Amino acid sequence: MKSYRLTEVKSYNVPFVRLPRPVFWFNDPFEAGTWSDLHRHEHWGELAFMRSGYMVICTELGNYAAPPQRAVWIPPGLTHEWYIPEPSVDNALYIMPHVLPPGPRFQRYHAMEVSPLVRELIHALAPQSCDYEEPGPVARMVSVLLDQLPLLPEVGFPLPMPRDRRLVALCTALLNEPDSPETIREWCTRLGMSERTLARLFQRQTGESFGRWRQRIRLHHARAQLEAGESVTAVALNCGYASVSAFIAAFKKLFGRTPGQLAR
Incomplete structure (x- = not known):
């Protein structure tokens, strides 16, 4: 898979080898021109979702740009990297497979339309600690979010690159x-x-x-x-x-x- 670094880049290293909880989230601002390292998550999937701006996700299955109203599911084991073309805020989620419903959907690389409820849940979780108490109010928000994800309609990849x-x-x-x-x-x-x-x-x-x-x-x-x-x-x-x-x-x-x- 080829990478396309068009300017001097700011590399971003994915920091985890294991998650402190079954669902982990980010609320990270990125400068234009930021690239991640080429990587894959063996034990969890990633819901790539941008609060603002765009993320271009590059895999052997294709390169796609995800705008804020869409999310892209990257299943465990899929090698990928991402590129931020403009100043953006990332609200990505890492999710352990055992808390998702069984079946093929979350084993596939695909895009989905994000409902207003899911968007607000992700925004509400963003400032909270990922090392949340179980049970507790944050854990309950996570539970509602997990119930909603399978209900989001699958859509064609937003912007092929x-x-x-x-x-x-x-x-x-x-x-x-x-x-x-x-x-x-x-x-x-x-x-x-x-x-x-x-x-x-x-x-x-x-x-x-x-x-x-x-x-x-x-x-x-x-x-x-x-x-x-x-x-x-x-x-x-x-x-x-x-x-x-x-x-x-x-x-x-x-x-x-x-x-x-x-x-x-």
């Missing part, structure tokens, strides 16, 4: 600035490749066109703005849509609900 170093540079820049006005022609000039080569390579390595990928990154960014309280009209204009109705249609097609339904 290419492997070509030039395309990784392009995608990383757009993760940092989703509303960048630069055209594909301008990017091709910077990357030293033709538009046809970029289109063909991007499609082959991600399974979708560059235009669709760019629209999705803008819509994920729009969703974060809406959840922060921005108006639908302001977000539509920020994303470059000519009309609010066009923005609403694109948003509903990707997320299955309108911006107004998201706010309720």
